[in-house]
Structure formats: C-alpha cells, structure tokens
Amino acid sequence: MNDKNSRLYLIRQLIREHDVYNQEQLLKMLIERGYQVTQATLSRDLKFLRAGKIPFRDGRYKYVLDETARLDPATEAAPSAGDGFVSLEFAQQLALIRTLPGYANMLAIAIDRARRYELAGTIAGDDTILLIPRDGVSREAVKKALQWIFPDITEKIAKS
C-alpha cells in the first residue's frame, strides 16, 4: 500500500462524500489530511481514476466517479426518462406531456422531484401528464425547465 494508492483511495472517498467543485478544493482537502501533493498530480490522479467533471442541476460543476454517474440523483430520478417521453404541447396556460403507456407517473415524479420554480405541479394519468406552470411562466421557460430535468428530451420537443 504505497502512498499513491492510499491517496487514490482517499480521493475517491472524498469525491464520493463531498461535493467537489474543482481540483483546488480537493487539493486543500488532501493537504489537510497530510497528503503533500500539487494540482498537477491531482489532475493525473483524477485522470487515472477516470473521474469526470459534469454540470449539475445546482448550476455548478462537480467531479463524479464512474459509479457515481450511475447513481447521480439527476440520473437516478430520471432513469432513461427520455425514453418514456413522447411529446409536449401547450393549451391555455397548461402543458400536456404525452408519454408511453404507463410512464406518466414515473415522469411526473421526476418532474416533481426536480422542484423547478417554473413548475407548480403535475397530475399524471397513465400516458398523459398535466403540467401546471406557475403564474407568469412562459412556455419557453417551461420547455427550458423540462429540458433541464430531462436533457435527452431536447430533440423531442424541438418543434413544440
């Protein structure tokens, strides 16, 4: 168990247990724990561990591990969500989402969980979701919010 291995171990642990926004922050944590390295080494370590940096819903970028990518709330809340999504249209001040049969509930839950300000609430049937935007929220803003929740929906709502 040379020092490098334990360092890699710790890095993984830190990424798993903290929100790591950049290497400098991670570096600080390592140094606090007695690991004397530089950012350059850290960069290489992260590459070795195949840790990636991805944008999060909170508007920031975080490092994630391979495994984390699978467990990330964003991913978890909407597992292949886009698959069930069929179409989006607007009527009055409301949005109607069509889904594959049986998918509506699951998608609605994902939408609720996202807690986007723009979206006041949902009512789900079997293959339809009624989406109620908050007062004054434009259709564009609703689309935007949905895209944020389900990035892989982009193509499907391109022309709505």
Place this chain on the structure above:
Amino acid sequence: MNDKNSRLYLIRQLIREHDVYNQEQLLKMLIERGYQVTQATLSRDLKFLRAGKIPFRDGRYKYVLDETARLDPATEAAPSAGDGFVSLEFAQQLALIRTLPGYANMLAIAIDRARRYELAGTIAGDDTILLIPRDGVSREAVKKALQWIFPDITEKIAKS
C-alpha cells in the same frame, strides 16, 4: 423551433456520433454545419445539456451526455463490476481474483474485452478468476491494469 434549440439538438447528435475532445473541435463542426457561434456560447450550451467531460481509456478526455454515461463502454463492459470483485492476490506469476459467487465469468469477460497488453488471458470459474499476465509484467503493472479496467476497485486492492 428557434435556432438555439436546433443547435442544442445538433450538439447532442454530434457528441453522440463523434468523439468530441474539446469545445474547439465541436465549434468547428458546428460552424461547418452553418451554425455561427462562439466557444463561449458552446460552453453554455454544454452546461445546459449537462454534458460532462471525462477521461477515457484511450488516454484522452471526451464529452459525454447523461445517457452516454450509462452506455459508455467502460461502464457497459463492467456494469457495477466492482461490486462483484472481492479480492486480488498473487501466486507465482499468476493473479487470482476472488469474486462473489457467479460473478467470475462476467468480470473475466470485462477483463478480456479491455484488451490490456499486460493481461494475456483469463480463466473463470464461479467465484474465482485466474489471470495470466504476459511475460515480464510486474505485479504492480497487473494491479494498475485492473484498476484501469475497474476504477471502483481501487480500495479493494489497496493492500494486495
């Protein structure tokens, strides 16, 4: 279907169908296709799409989409692979991997697929894999190769 949406659409498509190593490259592709934007906009687009940049086995960094993260060969070849992995030890010039019952085959396949030079081949039982390194490959190198294949194994082999 404003221009921005179709651009986002195209960006997703490009990332899905090409290996995108950086924003400049992506920018070039967009411009070739008639989208006149700057790298700054691209950065914002990628953030909106929650596209992340992660290190790949080929030693380079690539952009990936949420969905891709789930389908990435590295992930695909070893779906929760680390979970099945129990321990690693060496005997003679050979490596012995212990797995949970029934996992050996799956892990061995993942190892074979990785086609690491260091690893000549595997023989899998039910909960054990015999791993044959190539001539002259050190134990350290074998560990390294395994870590590369299964990043989430790092902790488990820390002290082997």
Place this chain on the structure above:
DNA sequence: AATAAAAATGCATATTTTTGCATCGTAATT
C-alpha cells in the same frame, strides 16, 4: 550493492473552459 529502467512528481506553461459585463434582438406589456 551497483546499475539500469520505470514510475511518480513538481514546476512552469500551454490549453481549455467558464464567466462578468455590455450589447443586441425578440417578445411581452401598456
């Protein structure tokens, strides 16, 4: 043990990405 070979790391720098600010265009509102 001495020597050769390979790996790890720091330093400095290049590369890449993100962002504040100003501007422009478009859509909503009066």
Place this chain on the structure above:
DNA sequence: AATTACGATGCAAAAATATGCATTTTTATT
C-alpha cells in the same frame, strides 16, 4: 407603436485543468 423585460450571445479576462520536461524516487536486474 412605444416601452420594458428577458434571453441570447460575443468579447475579453479569469479560472481551472492538462501536460512537456527535468528531477527525484522507487523498483527491477545483474
């Protein structure tokens, strides 16, 4: 139609990350 509000974008600069090269450290070999 004029006015206001908001989103999109470019520009330039800051921030963050990756890497070539030189050096040190570790590991293997004779």
